[in-house]
Amino acid sequence: MKPVALALALAVSAPALAVADPIAIINAKIETVGPAGTLSSATLVMDRGKIVAIGASAAIPKGAQIIDAKGAVVTPGLVAATTSLGISEIEQVPSTRDDGAGGQIGAAFNPAAGVNPDAPTIGLARLNGVTRAFLTPVAGRSGNGAHAHDDSAFDTAGGHEQDDPTLFAGQSIGINLAANSPDLIFKTNAGMVLEFGESAAAAAGGSRGASLIILKRVLADVRHFAANRAAYDKGEGRDLMVSRLDLEALVPVVQGKSPLLIRVSSANDIRQVLKLAREEKLSVVLEGAEEGWRVASELASAKVPVIIDSQAALPASFETLGTHLRNAQILYQAGVQVSIMGSRDYNNLRQSRMNAGTAVAHGLPYQAALAAITLNPAKIWGADQEIGSLEPGKAADVVIWSGDPLEGQSYPLAVYIAGQAQPMTSRSTELAARYKPSTDGIARPAYRN
């Protein structure tokens, strides 16, 4: 696991023009996470933003910039399956948060307008190998559901605001993490986000049954609306529970065309969700699923993918009493498509790869763990034709690592997004450079006293 001395060679590959020369990464151990599997010493060629060739004997185009990986591991860029990255910057500073809509708007909420390409958290995530992220709003006001890292949230303990009846948190969108890009969004309306379980019960007035009734009624309203738009616009027909914008946003969901991400934890609640999905013919994805291992075969036969935090090991609430470190492995073994998330906190996206490593330690095969933080999230959100694995024709989102990417001590030596080499600095590395001991004996003038 010795870091490969690659930084120098890569220094010349700084981004220049939108249309750069082709780039060939040679002598790489390539984890394609695609049909080609692992290539022990191979070449990857990217051109015009796409991967154009990959393999032991891939032809290197004339004029290509050649990067010698010297045996380093190359993977697809990591894909954050569900996060607030870019729409929420400093958890406890509400003015930096745009990740929730409040009680007035539910399903219609689209976080796109709040995506801040200048947020330092994006550079931080990129320096940890994340190249794409799917942003999923939180129910209620921005800041709801926030997890403080010290104990300072104690005086707001209880979390979910009771004044907010929203079950639908809003729409998910996909962003890339490219530096110096004014518009990061590459996929709009990727799906819809719904809360279920304890938080939804609280929002619905105190019980799961109530939240289920509201939910079914909204879905019925959406179907009614979709079938009677003209009447609705004329003010005819029955009263509907939610606004026209919310109804519109939910039409693709009730048609089963758009994935519905459901935040749910307990085995019992998951069964309720599976029943609902069957009855309403919804295409659902689960986030959380701490007790998923208890209903693994049901999830597998319903072909419902899950996004889990594989470090979860505590009965943190009454809906997660069965939480277990082998969740990922058991789900995978049963045939469930597993994605692994970091904590939702945008400051900790690096955790997704560490969490994947933890899942491996507890039985998940290595390749499945890699897929869980690359290809599977892309599949969930319908972007796997474009990203998620290293295959010709896909976007050239490529990371060269100092070691095994699932090891905490490893770090990216180079990151490419759509073929563009990314700067290997962030606000954090700038701070470190300012304050680390100087190696040249020269005292730096600023901030030394």
Added chain:
Amino acid sequence: MALVRVHDFVLPDRTKFVSQKASTVSLRHFILSASALALSVSATLVAGCATTSAAQPAAAPATAPAAKPKAAPKPIIKGMDSHGALDPFPSTYKPLPGVPTAIVGATILTAAGQEIENGTIVFSEGKIVAVGKDIAIPEGAKRVDGRGKFVTPGIIDIHSHLGVYPSPGVQANSDGNEATDPNTAEVWAEHSIWPQDPGFNRAREGGITSLLILPGSANLFGGRSVTLKNVPAITQQGMKFPGAPYGLKMACGENPKRVYGSRSRAPSTRMGNIAVARRAWIDAADYNRRWNDYRAKVAAGESAGDPPKRDLKLETLAGVLNGDVLIQNHCYRADEMALMIDMAKEFGYKITTFHHSSEAYKLAPVLKEEDICSATWADWQGFKMESLDGIAENAGILQAYGACAIIHSDDATMIQHLNQEAALAMGAAARAGIPVSRLDAIKWITANPARAMGIAAKTGSLEVGKMADIVVWDRDPFSTYALAQTVYIDGGIAYDRNDPATHARSDFDLGRPSLEQK
């Protein structure tokens, strides 16, 4: 190699205290025993000087004027004697049963500056008896094959709220912050601990053998911390680390000013934070003076009158001023740490550790000079303004300056893999061009927190004579894939991954969904 002596670290600017320790302590013992003696004396109604015992040579000088016999000082009513080092809720901890054991052939990270390949560690009756290469295995010792494995000291978390904010996180069991006054130095975390918190068991599976449970950070003075040995127990006292000094949780910055400012009372600003804290230290110094005056009079055989009234809040603060209670100070920003250091100097106490200390790297030379440890996360940062400048290179930069770095959790999940958090910080340091060796990084989660908790003479490194708090890992502990195979606490097997009988489940877990029961 000499063992690290506790007081060398926690009281480095009190070397006089240490060198005069014998006399200072005996004076204290004298005071305590004098009052006890006075009790018995008055009970037996012996007239005249009460301190004729040969055991108290310092008192009752032979030159005392014999012509004027003094009345015995009034006995202090039970529970009314004030001293920061009193132990009214004593430990009932009993080590788990163990047998003499030799782990042979492992890579041993001692956290005392050695990495021993193909090493052997022998322990017996709860203590380490030999560490090194080519160690003779005592007859009758259980031989454990350590080949391919790593052995480290038990992992120590200096910042945990297990038990006081237990799982599941419900209001009914949320007992970590007595957020009713900015100064609650009188509360003790040990009185909030729910020993059945399932988090203790998960932490043990991650190698945690000792941990410091702190009150929360709502208050400037949050209350006393308690050091636990991570064994399953019915009572908190059954986990209490015997002989560990008390700590006092302090907090800088956003939390106290937000909590009390939102209630329109002081403090509502950072300057308010400092003002309220200074007022408290003044009160504590005054309290100390009153008791010292009283004790001096008693010792001199003068009429002392009634003792000062015991005050739990001031007793803890006075305990800090007297060096008995260690300061564990939640503080993120470098500029605020510098203010806390000055305040400590103003009143003559020592800050042992800054916790969270996101900006410690900016102040690393000062922290080294002042001999203050910094306990931090690998890279949790940016969740509030005062953590905005937290960087993953923090521990690495501290290490590069020779300052004391600690990786802590403050989290019931992270405590399960502090070894891997340390690995993240190692990776960031390497990336910044200041690589940290395993020799040093292992100290971040063992010897350094032990030092900062005042228990380094007893645990935290694999050295002869120390507690046999030991973890056997299936590989390099700084790997993401590393799992603790066996966890020994005081030489007894507290957890063995391959022996379900050692997989403790709390009472709360019984009758709940469990993979193991399937």
